[in-house]
Amino acid sequence: MTARLPRPARLRPADLLRLGLLGPRTRRLRSALSALGIALGIAAVVAVTGISASNQAHLLDRLDRLGSNLITVSPGEDFEGKKVPLPKESVTMLGNIAPVERVSATGNTKANVYRNEFVPSNQTNSLRVLSARLDLLKAVRGEVRTGRWLDHATERLPVVVLGSSSAERLGVTAPGTKVWIAGEGLTGEWYGVLGILEPNELVPEIDDSVLVGGPTAIASLDGDRTPSTVYLRVHPDRVSDVQDVAAATANPAQPGMVAVSRPSDLLKARAETDDTLTGLVLSLAGVALLVGGVGIANTMVVGVMERRGEVGLRRALGARRGQIAAQFLIEAVLLGLFGGLVGAALGAATVYAYATGQGWPATVPLVWAVAGPAVAVVVGTVAGLYPALRAAGMSPTGALRSA
Template sequence: MTAPSPLRRTRLRPADLLRLGMIGPRTRRLRTALSALGISLGIAAVIAVTGISASNQAHLLARLDQLGSNLITVAPGKDQNQQTVPLPPTAEKMLANIAPVQQVTATGATKAEVYRNDLVPKEQTGSITVLATRLNLLDVLHATLRSGRWLDGASENLPVTVLGDQAAQRLGVTTPGERVWLGGQWYAVTGILTPNELAPELATAALVGWPQATAHLGADGTAATVYLRSHPERVPDVQAVAGATANPAAPGKVAVSRPSDLLTARNETKGALTGLVLSLAAVALLVGGVGIANTMVVGVMERRGEIGLRRALGARGGQIAAQFLLEAVLMGFIGGIGGLVTGSLTVYGYALVQGWPASIPLYTIATGPAVSVTVAALAGIYPALRAARASPTDALRSA
């Protein structure tokens, strides 16, 4: 008679462990769904809070940039005798070569005067200036027309002008198509600007195409004012080098605008934290974790017979613990995915209603399910250890 071979310990394969872990969620669907819902609400709150905050922030930053938080003006400065030092002819092109600069435009001075007609005395100019202008002026300044149309590639070579709103009022021009006496000849008014807070000097100006002003109105081709749109994060850097770039021979004789209060407001807006709301979302996440822990504890108590039978058949404590811990992780994963979808739909829906650009930080999308799984795993540790320590005889006796 041969001796029986000694029993060997076996390990559960991952597939078997997964099947065991699915027993609880499959057999107790309602309780599993309610527990996952707790985690789902926490993750959805985190996604919604961060997404709505990011969308609101993107909207505010875009509005501040549109208003001019990243706008810098460069103009001729004065020397020690308070005499204006003109910018070099290359200033505009040199400023455009600064890496963070996104857009550049300019206006230039002319020697022309503008009147309502050729009968108005020359001294009655109405303090209206005639400026040469680049075609992209409206784009850079985010300016608009009250009526009419802006200059284009054809009209910048013709005797036509666009008037600022105050200039049109002083000249008595109410609609495009009327004519004014400008530089000793008739010019057709093609458009009238709306007031622009970024460049208030345009309100009292008559704007003429750069080639037309150079050829017929005495403009020397140099810029009187250069407008720069910089990358919002690099405004101070551009401001620091703008003077030396525009006029390398006399950088101290260049007037560079200071960053406006809008830039300060932009930085404060970007740096604002949603700490309070994120705390509320964390509380919701904690509540979901407590719900999973409670579900797992109750599950261990209800399934003592199953635990005792498995232990009696040779299942080790670690295998029992792994089963219950996996159940908790699965509930956390299901809740995390559900929260991610719910939170994302909330953000996109709210942004659509508000007319904001929808923005959900990538780190939130990546960490949301990971956090839910982590919380569920932590919540399931105690119930899993309790199940692992259960004695087979005591478990079967109480079943």
């Protein structure tokens, strides 16, 4: 009767884990470099999505504060490309639309602004001098950085309020400074700076303007009596309805010659552009993940070749093919998991550092923070599959002979 050899003992999960840690512990530098490729890929994914999400959160916060229910109405162009002025009654007519909560307007003047009377007349810095109604700041939800806004006492005086960009270009940092306002056919005059505005993302044309009171603009600066831009603050649920009737209400005789826009759409377009750029960078992060996976596969293949003696000895002592394959596969998975965790932490730290520096709310998408290490494990598994099968396919005698 022939004696049967005992079946090889099954390795417990804890034993397999210890065997899987054997390779990374003995080849620390090579294992660290392999995991680094995965870590960089995951860090890129988390950082790009996190910075994009933080930027969008900042934009949405600005939209919430500025309000996405602002509509602008301005003169359109005729068939010859010439501007068709709005009727001077257009502000009142637009204000009579039921969902309109607040309406205000600016008007053009013939004046230009200069830092002093010695600046050549053609060097205007692309700044406009506009007449402004007293309720303009409330309509556009603007804020005064320093100084104060126009009121009934100052709208008839030679004073101006500067937008943020116009103050920077003129080199004015505080109220009380004087600027020179002149123009063709106008007598130049010094105007005192009453206030400086904060930047307004929804109404950037205000940032590049110098604002004077309506009575002063008409009396001294040859200002238009018709509005150049009308700003409507409407009920948030009725924005589309007001957009549909704004042109016909502003100029019933020529509704096709009226331009109606919603400034917040520009900010939303910026957010969509960020999404497109995010997709591009994510593809680059995918390449980094692929490179990291190739690095892990290379490390595992080289490890199999260097450890043929170990594999042959274990096979000669009764280790099964599945146990050998599991050992090398666990090594690859551990490298991927380690790289994924390090990459997620590095990406999150990058997001928080960048967002804090920009003054944004730091936002790390939970789905990527969790999915990053999971993706790294999948990459490590795929990368280690072939080397694991190759190690398992070695014969004991062949492995010992080549060792």
